[in-house]
Amino acid sequence: DIQMTQSPSTLSASVGDRVTITCRASQSISTWLAWYQQKPGKAPKLLIYKASSLESGVPSRFSGSGSGTEFTLAISSLQPDDFATYYCQQYSSYSTFGQGTKLEIK
Amino acid sequence: QVQLQESGPGLVKPSETLSLTCTVSGYSISSGYYWGWIRQPPGKGLEWIGTISHSGTTYYNPSLKSRVTISVDTSKNQFSLKLTSVTAADTAVFYCVGMTYYRGSGIVDYWGQGTVVSVSS
Numbered sequence A: 001d002i003q004m005t006q007s008p009s010t011l012s013a014s015v016g017d018r019v020t021i022t023c024r025a026s027q028s029i030s031t032w033l034a035w036y037q038q039k040p041g042k043a044p045k046l047l048i049y050k051a052s053s054l055e056s057g058v059p060s061r062f063s064g065s066g067s068g069t070e071f072t073l074a075i076s077s078l079q080p081d082d083f084a085t086y087y088c089q090q091y092s093s094y095s096t097f098g099q100g101t102k103l104e105i106k
Numbered sequence B: 001q002v003q004l005q006e007s008g009p010g011l012v013k014p015s016e017t018l019s020l021t022c023t024v025s026g027y028s029i030s031s032g033y034y035w036g037w038i039r040q041p042p043g044k045g046l047e048w049i050g051t052i053s054h055s056g057t058t059y060y061n062p063s064l065k066s067r068v069t070i071s072v073d074t075s076k077n078q079f080s081l082k083l084t085s086v087t088a089a090d091t092a093v094f095y096c097v098g099m100t101y102y103r104g105s106g107i108v109d110y111w112g113q114g115t116v117v118s119v120s121s
Helices: none
Strands: A004-007 A010-013 A019-025 A033-038 A045-049 A062-067 A070-075 A085-090 A101-105 B003-007 B018-025 B034-040 B047-052 B058-060 B068-073 B078-083 B092-102 B105-111 B115-119
Touching: A004 A085, A010 A019, A019 A033, A019 A085, A019 A101, A033 A062, A033 B105, A045 A062, A045 B105, A070 A085, B003 B092, B003 B105, B018 B034, B018 B092, B018 B115, B034 B068, B034 B105, B047 B068, B047 B078, B047 B092, B047 B105, B058 B068, B078 B092
Parallel strands: A010 A101
Antiparallel strands: A004 A019, A019 A070, A033 A045, A033 A085, A062 A070, A085 A101, B003 B018, B018 B078, B034 B047, B034 B092, B047 B058, B068 B078, B092 B105, B092 B115
16 A cells, blocks of 8 residues: 655644645655645545646645655645645555645644 | 535444445536545545446455445436445545546545544444
8 A cells, every 4th residue: 555644744834925745655656646625624625636737726826746755735825715734645556645734824 | 517415324333334325416427537435534634435437347445445335326327335344433524526537546526515424323
């Protein structure tokens, strides 16, 4: 099984900050990686697929990068609506999610 | 617009079988997406359970494979989940999803609202 490890588990930031979240795979997954945003009591929402492709309708302040075993989700200028929990997902072999990163207001 | 809605019991007894159905609207289940189930225990992360094609080809999480069956009914535009021998560890929000298929699973384009299933006597 491919394990996905996100860091940090919790991130405190302010509106306007640039933040990054890291996701590491236990083996190479090429660029078969997606990022999702989840707000409390809601289903997740797809942000990024194929490591760096922005889903239609997602603001351009979100970006993804990486390949192999290390990946990054960046948010260039935090907006109030961005405070949520973020998950990475590998789909190179079946599917596994990271444990999540909670982005909270400082 | 593709919409998914889960239905089924919210409470299941230990050792029994959890059964959920997902009804898809706004899209024919035979048209091309794959369909699946993802769960989220209270306060925890997401776990992929399995995926099915419109023709019935299935892919299951190896850690759950012995207990999971996913089936599709194209005449009703529905697909279903059965999870046998449940324990308290199976308590979770269960999401039915529509996926773009890649390599046994895929990316989730559409989510149901989620349904809470508790396992308790």
